[in-house]
Amino acid sequence: MDLGIDLGTTHTVVASVDRGNYPVMSFQDEDGDSHDHIPSLTALVDGQMVHGFAAAAAMVAGRPGIRSVKRALANPAVTFATPVHIGDTAVPIGELLTSYLRHVIDQIHLNGADGELRVVVGVPAHAHTGQRFVTIEAFKAAGFTVLGMVNEPSAAGLEYSLRQSRTLNSRRTRVIIYDLGGGTFDASLVDMSGTSGEVIDSVGLNDLGGDDFDRVLADLVTPRITAEVPPRDSLLEACRLAKEGIRSQSRNALVDLPDETVRIPVAEFEQACHPLVDRSLSVMEPLSKLLQSDPAKSDVAGIDMVGGSTSLPLVPRLVRELFGRRVHRSPNPTASTAIGLAIAADPTSPHSIRDRLSRGFGVFRETNWGQELAFDVLADQNLRLDSPTTITRRYQSRHNIGVYRFVEFSRTDADGTPRGDLSPFAEIVVPLDEGLQRSGAPIDKAQVHPVDQGHWVEETYTIDSSGMVGAAITDLDTGWSVSTTMGRDRPVILPPSARRVPVPPAG
Ligand SMILES: Nc1ncnc2c1ncn2[C@@H]1O[C@H](COP(=O)(O)OP(=O)(O)OP(=O)(O)O)[C@@H](O)[C@H]1O
Ligand SMILES: [Mg+2]
Incomplete structure (x- = not known):
């Protein structure tokens, strides 16, 4: 079976190739509820590593765990042997990833897939060579056949070309992909004449994503806690859930802690997050200059917003303040990268993209x-x-x-x-x-x-x-x-x- 796997900082999303369609796989949590992702988490239970939903449950129960392994991978000096810590236990990052990916394979099998699993893997556009190397090696060691590696925003560009071809026309063939995920931000200018795209330029930050919004909320919450302050990991998890509950009409974010619920006005949270979104906007300036120029003359059709963090209402609002109505949110912001990777894995797809080194x-x-x-x-x-x-x-x-x-x-x-x-x-x-x-x-x-x-x-x-x-x-x-x-x-x-x-x- 051919697959696209987006190994995200917070979510691992798998899309398969199925006769010209690219369905996103669903996975069951500990309660039997379905999700279109596996949490990118590993925890230690009685000395054994557990992953995904089991790790999430173990971490809620107070077991040591690790979030955002991908951030450790972004260290330019990373090798397969670089240690990461789960509680007090050091584990080589390559082994941890391999073990995690074996779990992903088991979950894919539970979805009914059998035979060889051939996969196109994503990496952040600005990933260093070390990160690419360790990622590919871990996928191979886990048992996948790696067909290739595609930069995440380029994959999102592929998905866009399949979904949004009607916003493109012969004069406007370029799109800026704005991808704000859990741990990284990437923006790419992609040219989509016909079905073959080309990445013209891309910029990004390896240290900006939804995790940072969680930390901002945790910092606002901590001084307001009257009972015992929970461990940092549980606090961050509670903040993430509260953040994901914010809708455009919400007045308060409600952070549910074991002994109390802390209420943070959304306006206050958004003000504190403003600098994070501003960082993304300033790093994409080399690309967005193209949009700010006379819209009638620009060949940029618009900005496509993908990545889970674009669901936070503040993010599209600030981007629209700058660029107006040419900003479009993807209908499925957390899955578009995996779908694009599956398109790249499909030898029969007419859609393709040519990439650049990006660094x-x-x-x-x-x-x-x-x-x-x-x-x-x-x-x-x-x-x-x-x-x-x-x-x-x-x-x-x-x-x-x-x-x-x-x-x-x-x-x-x-x-x-x-x-x-x-x-x-x-x-x-x-x-x-x-x-x-x-x-x-x-x-x-x-x-x-x-x-x-x-x-x-x-x-x-x-x-x-x-x-x-x-x-x-x-x-x-x-x-x-x-x-x-x-x-x-x-x-x-x-x-x-x-x-x-x-x-x-x-x-
Ligand atoms: N409704 C929501 N409101 C706000 N944030 C959300 C919402 N849904 C998801 N998120 C945030 O989106 C982030 C995950 O996004 P996504 O799945 O695109 O990232 P990822 O692919 O795991 O990470 P990356 O691409 O950076 O490696 C998390 O920080 C999550 O809290
Ligand atoms: Mg992502």
Whole structure:
């Protein structure tokens, strides 16, 4: 069976491919009620991990649990082994995710699916390579066949193109997807001429979502509690439920705690949340400039709002204040990403989307241990991902040891220099000296010195269609090679015999 799975910060949503339809699976909670999601939660009960609705129930009963694992995944330094904590117990994040996804498989089987489960997986558009790597590996380890990985807002764009094609016409073919979920915010400008879409640009924040609204409410509630303050997790859960109960006519949010119900005026809550929505609006400014210009001239058909947090009335209200009637809310804001992923998994669907890397990567070449530092952009956020890309550089080294520090960044300026959050994601140290290579001893930074007529070096980078980056640095004179998939624990050192490459003529 072919599936799209949106592993969200708060909800895991599964849509299947069924002869041109993409039904969203429903899952039963502990009381037998149906939901179109599994809560993305894990708890510990008697030393065993339990997941989903069972974890939600265990956490309500006071057992230790973990919410928002996806936020920990967004750490640029994440690897399969990065520990996360459930109460006092540390668990490698990769193992936790794998165990959670096995639970998802069991639930899918309860839905009547059998045979191979082939899946297209979503990730936030601005996910670092480490997050992509750990996510794909965990899906595979759990037993899924991974068909591909698609950026979440691009999947939402696919779903939009299926649902809303009538708002698009030959003149207005572009849509901005505004996706505010539980833990992340993404906005993408998507061009939808015909049935094949293309992501033109995308921006986002890995640390803005419904969880933050819950915290704002918890901070308003805490000073008003007269009985004992419940543990933070139960308080946040109560706040989430109260927040989800707010309708456009609501005057108060009622936060139900074990010993009392705390009433918070919606106006006060909304005022406190205003800065959160403003953050989303300011980060999408590069895209929304296109909309603010003369509507008659703009080729942007509108803004499509998806993600559960757009159900909070404040959010569409503030977005409409800026952009007016071209703002549309999705009828099923929490499922549109999963439906889009299922469309991507359907080989017979005429709808497709071409993605971009959404973030760039480059290298600091530090051959003189800090005295000489040059930055080289290897790929920027606009790189198209319709087929794997290989970048190769060859040069003669001026040092006996090469030090390469790779970073990811979200955007480059007009002049091509990276701006904003640079995050390191790998360091490779390569001996470019036969003696050092042979000895295999750890390299001491004090050993670096300039050389005349250094070895020839080849750097090769491959970016696959899910946005994962592999790097290999090869000493062409000796065949010594070091390669790594960014986001894996450490670079792999290959013995010289493992990879021999022809030596180019000197000069
Ligand atoms: N009616 C509602 N009013 C306000 N917020 C809501 C409502 N329904 C759901 N939410 C919030 O939406 C968020 C979940 O949205 P969604 O399922 O789109 O996120 P996700 O996919 O799990 O997360 P992400 O995409 O950030 O990884 C939660 O914070 C939830 O509380
Ligand atoms: Mg989501």
